[in-house]
Amino acid sequence: MSTRILGIESSCDETAAAIVADGREILSSVVASQIDVHRKYGGVVPELASREHLRQIVPVVREAIAQAGMKLADVDAIAVTQGPGLVGALLVGITYGKTLAQALGKPLVAVNHLEGHVHAVFLEAHTAGRAVKLPAVCLIVSGGHTVLYEVKAEDPSMQDAGARLCYRKLGQTRDDAAGEAYDKVAKLLGLGYPGGAILDRLAAVSNGAAAPVKFGPTKMKGNALDFSFSGLKTAVLYHVREHPEYAEEIRAREEALQRGERKFEQLLSLCSPKTLALVREFQNAVVRDLVERTMTAAEKLEVESVLVSGGVAANSQLRATFEARARAAGIEVFFPSRALSTDNAAMIAAAAYSRFRAGTLADTSLNGYKPQCRSQPRSCLADS
Ligand code: KG4
Ligand code: ZN
Numbered sequence: 001m002s003t004r005i006l007g008i009e010s011s012c013d014e015t016a017a018a019i020v021a022d023g024r025e026i027l028s029s030v031v032a033s034q035i036d037v038h039r040k041y042g043g044v045v046p047e048l049a050s051r052e053h054l055r056q057i058v059p060v061v062r063e064a065i066a067q068a069g070m071k072l073a074d075v076d077a078i079a080v081t082q083g084p085g086l087v088g089a090l091l092v093g094i095t096y097g098k099t100l101a102q103a104l105g106k107p108l109v110a111v112n113h114l115e116g117h118v119h120a121v122f123l124e125a126h127t128a129g130r131a132v133k134l135p136a137v138c139l140i141v142s143g144g145h146t147v148l149y150e151v152k153a154e155d156p157s158m159q160d161a162g163a164r165l166c167y168r169k170l171g172q173t174r175d176d177a178a179g180e181a182y183d184k185v186a187k188l189l190g191l192g193y194p195g196g197a198i199l200d201r202l203a204a205v206s207n208g209a210a211a212p213v214k215f216g217p218t219k220m221k222g223n224a225l226d227f228s229f230s231g232l233k234t235a236v237l238y239h240v241r242e243h244p245e246y247a248e249e250i251r252a253r254e255e256a257l258q259r260g261e262r263k264f265e266q267l268l269s270l271c272s273p274k275t276l277a278l279v280r281e282f283q284n285a286v287v288r289d290l291v292e293r294t295m296t297a298a299e300k301l302e303v304e305s306v307l308v309s310g311g312v313a314a315n316s317q318l319r320a321t322f323e324a325r326a327r328a329a330g331i332e333v334f335f336p337s338r339a340l341s342t343d344n345a346a347m348i349a350a351a352a353y354s355r356f357r358a359g360t361l362a363d364t365s366l367n368g369y370k371p372q373c374r375s376q377p378r379s380c381l382a383d384s
Pocket of ligand 2: 117217
């Protein structure tokens, strides 16, 4: 009989629930996104996020249970994201998870959100019939996080879904997360929120338009595996301010967005070749930085695999560049599918499995930890 864990995720702007069997088989996965609620503010508003989680949590969990063809009483354990995240948002999932566990008499497992992102890669690999060999380096890159870990099995002879993993933080962003930089650059160019997906597509159609500006590699003192994206974002801002010819098309795109015209084709028709080339140069700089630092770590540590997870892992150029660079280095690279890249609860249920098996359970004193805000990214994985 398999172990079926109900995962609950509410750390940011997605309310999600999923059932995962034995840490690898996704029986159901339901995600209610709040993007439409936050779009007009150009970012996640914490108080609105908490209220939306309150509205969504019960129907989302019910839907996950129904899609798996189960009853609540059938689950073997309940896993909740403990942090990092917006503390008010986390508390909704934690309180609901604790209450369910108490009412049903089921074990409760607390999961680190970043460990969830690592497990999203294992879930995808399992679905594709591939095995992730450890040790690995894992880049978690989203709107709230840009962090690089070394991932090993606690017992190298055990690499199945129930194996305990250990993590060592190698580097992290010192300022903005990569996805945050995408969102801020999209906003200043009048391309809406969130900005990653549209910038990705615009960069791909820039063709050979001459680069209006070149962004060099980010140089930093100290840890060479740290990241920094706020300087790049500011360089885009200064370039746009110094070139008044961008102003008119930015205004036209902002007006289009206000009319609800946010489709790719609609915005593309309002972008000059110069804007497309600017977006391409911004993306080149982000991708070069993420790939080079990650591959430097992978080669130095002589790992078997590179794992890339989080919303920005959906980026087409990032994927292609990692594939090419890793192939040349003889290292396998793994990404989750789009659905598993962004926040979801299947990754939380998967990450909970080894803890459940080891009897590492939470109780009713469980609380959210380390509020995370976008301008102050922190990671708790290495601290735990
Ligand atoms: O993991 P996620 O859903 O949520 C958190 O921020 O935790 O990631 C969302 C982020 C946003 O910043 C969004 O702009 C970015 O991922 N993103 C992308 C792409 N798709 C989403 N960034 C670059 N290229 C993409 N294709
Ligand atoms: Zn996340």
